[in-house]
Amino acid sequence: MYDIVVIGAGVVGGMIARELTRYQLSVCIIEKQRDVAMGASKANSGIVHAGFDAKEGSLKALLNVRGSEMMADVAKELGVHYKNNGSLVVGFTDEDIQAINGLYERGVKNGVKNLRVLSKEEVKALEPNISDNVIGALHAPTGGIVCPYMLTVASVGNAMDNGAVLKTDFEVTSIEYTNGVYKVSSPTETVEAAYVINAAGVYSDKIAAMAGYGSFTVTPRKGEYMLLDRECGNLVSHTIFKVPTKMGKGILVSPTVDGNLLLGPTSVNIEDKDNVETTKEGIDAIVAGSTVCVDGIPLRSVITSFTGLRAVGDTGDFIIEAAGDHFVNVGGIESPGLSSAPAIAVYVTDLLAKMGMELKKNENFCPTRKIFRAAESKYHKVICRCETISEGEILTAIHTNPGAKDIDGIKRRTRSGMGRCQGGFCMPYVADILARELGTSLLDVTKFGGKSNLLVGKVKEVQA
Ligand SMILES: Cc1cc2nc3c(=O)[nH]c(=O)nc-3n(C[C@H](O)[C@H](O)[C@H](O)COP(=O)(O)OP(=O)(O)OC[C@H]3O[C@@H](n4cnc5c(N)ncnc54)[C@H](O)[C@@H]3O)c2cc1C
Incomplete structure (x- = not known):
């Protein structure tokens, strides 16, 4: 017990x-x-x-x-x-600025340090790629x-x-x-x-x-995202929010700690607590919401999209x-x-x-x-070329608590498969390492548990 x-x-x-x-x-x-x-x-x-x-x-x-x-x-x-990059809530209308002043006052009451309301010129000096239509912003230097x-x-x-x-x-x-x-x-x-x-x-x-x-x-509230390649991560350095509404903080544009650029999330209440599909409507809303705030978002550099569910009590x-x-x-x-x-x-x-x-x-x-350390030579053998992840790092992910047991577990712990090719090159090698280290058959290796097996059988046996 x-x-x-x-x-x-x-x-x-x-x-x-x-x-x-x-x-x-x-x-x-x-x-x-x-x-x-x-x-x-x-x-x-x-x-x-x-x-x-x-x-x-x-x-x-x-x-x-x-x-x-x-x-x-x-x-x-x-x-x-973790990176203390600071955040900006940007305003484009007088009503936005009123809301920003309200957020400033609320933040001060909540005990947030060093908040400031910035002029257009100050915003553009901090973030040159913010739309020229900006007229002011709330700056929170403690955001990260x-x-x-x-x-x-x-x-x-x-x-x-x-x-x-x-x-x-x-x-x-x-x-x-x-x-x-x-x-x-x-x-x-x-x-x-x-x-x-x-x-x-x-x-x-x-x-x-x-x-x-x-x-x-608890109502699930869907939030869809688009993730852009690492070459776009410098478009903005702060997290850029619009003025929040009662459905949440709106579509943001932010660098990630790993150097990608993140756009989203949408905000739609749903019933199904497991529905993490991405939709065309979601993607359209993200494009519209992000490009209105920040200029020059290279939408051709999207490498993946995903959905999370907020637990709204x-x-x-x-x-x-x-x-x-x-x-x-x-x-x-x-x-x-x-x-x-x-x-x-x-x-x-x-x-x-x-x-x-x-x-x-x-x-x-x-x-x-x-942290589990593999033999030194394993850290010299690159498995994921996009993110330069070695076999040693994959072994560390498998043998450090809580050990990765599937392809996505390795991906989250090491970034192997998170690059431009999204695992096209490294996935078979990762599957092989997983099977070897966990002492299972390659046929039992899954992408994310359950029935998400990568392989269904040996070609000659399946054909027979
Ligand atoms: C779109 C979106 C954007 C967000 N952005 C931010 C942000 O920028 N900053 C921020 O601070 N917060 C953000 N949040 C909120 C934040 O992600 C959540 O508050 C946090 O992740 C909640 O963690 P949790 O452990 O409560 O829930 P979860 O991570 O959902 O974990 C709950 C776990 O319980 C398990 N479980 C459920 N039922 C059972 C069962 N019957 N038996 C056993 N296990 C079970 C699930 O499998 C799951 O692993 C965001 C959330 C979403 C969805």
């Missing part, structure tokens, strides 16, 4: 699990997918928001500003790329960018290094509570724990209801609550959930202490990751 089970290995579950391993607690992280970071935490803008957007007094405002202040140190400890999936992989990995157990392919389908013990079950396995944290993202309402604590609903704020006996809901964690994740983890731990959990310091806690 564990002291605590965390359901969901996204950035929120990962950060919470890592925080809990600072104490003498046995922690189990449960994830229904084959890998971590398979929900919203892998498909978002990767922006560490400064914290001027959330309503003053809300949990979102409190945890965003705290999380943003913690992010540089957390990313450094975990060896994850981070690699969201690596932050998730690294937080779960560091929790594991400090003793947490990760169970993947474990879809929670029932939760029972008797005599102070939770039984958290998939169709094939049961895990027992004294406390449960529900960090199941867009499914957090379903998990809460399963446990009998379903006081809220029905309270308008993050839902972090002691829902029942020893059960904590961490639901409705939409944007700025990534920015807030380190602070959410501390907040949840404080909440557990208030609920009676004993927190004795783990003197052996190590905040940095244990």
Whole structure:
């Protein structure tokens, strides 16, 4: 039996699990997918928001500003790329400038440091490629960018290094509570724990209801993106937002920490919690929304498109609550959930202490990751030519907690397959290395778990 089970290995579950391993607690992280970071935490803008957007007094405002202040140190400890590039909310009309002044005041109340409203000339001096139609902007120098999936992989990995157990392919389908013990079950396995944290993202309402604590609903809100080649990453240096609406922060144009240019997201409420299709309407909306802000976006350099689902709760704020006996809901964690994740983890731990959990310091806690090192010669053999990724880096991804088990897991951890050819060259080599290292047949290697096998059989056998 564990002291605590965390359901969901996204950035929120990962950060919470890592925080809990600072104490003498046995922690189990449960994830229904084959890998971590398979929900919203892998498909978002990767922006560490400064914290001027959330309503003053809300949990979102409190945890965003705290999380943003913690992010540089957390990313450094975990060896994850983070850049303090600053952000601009650009205005094109008098109404936009009024809204920008409102955001400035809200930001000051939220405790965001060094905010300034800039004139057109100041904006153009900072970002020459912003449209000439700009008339002013809010500058937030504390804003940043981070690699969201690596932050998730690294937080779960560091929790594991400090003793947490990760169970993947474990879809929670029932939760029972008797005599102070939770039984958290998939169709094939049961895990027992004294406390449960529900960090199941867009499914957090379903998990809460399963446990009998379903006081809220979560609507999936689709956000589609286009990612441009690395040669375009210098078009802007700040994250460029338009004035937010009630549906979110609008289409942004931003460099990523890896040097690509990101356009998106759209914002459409849907019903299906698993619908991550990209659409023509979405692409059209991204093109229209981004080109109005920034000139000279080389749309021919798009290398991929993808979709993420925001978990929009029905309270308008993050839902972090002691829902029942020893059960904590961490639901409705939409944007700025990534920015807030380190602070959410501390907040949840404080909440557990208030609920009676004993927190004795783990003197052996190590905040940095244990990284597997392959033989030196393996780092000289290039497997992905677009991103110059070596066999050594792929071996590191397979053998460092939480080890990659499929092609996309390698891609997220190393960038192998993320370049211009999108894996056309390196995928067979990566599949071969995975099969060898995991001791499986090439036929069992998948792109992202489930039935996404790359190969269906040997040519002569299939033809026969
Ligand atoms: C389009 C978009 C843009 C965004 N941009 C930003 C941004 O720029 N900055 C920012 O701060 N935030 C941003 N966010 C918000 C941020 O991505 C999320 O707040 C954050 O990733 C939520 O993390 P999570 O761990 O709660 O959820 P998730 O990452 O979705 O993780 C939940 C996990 O629970 C698992 N799970 C679900 N059901 C079960 C079950 N029954 N059994 C076991 N496991 C289960 C899922 O498989 C998943 O891995 C954005 C979100 C989206 C979608």
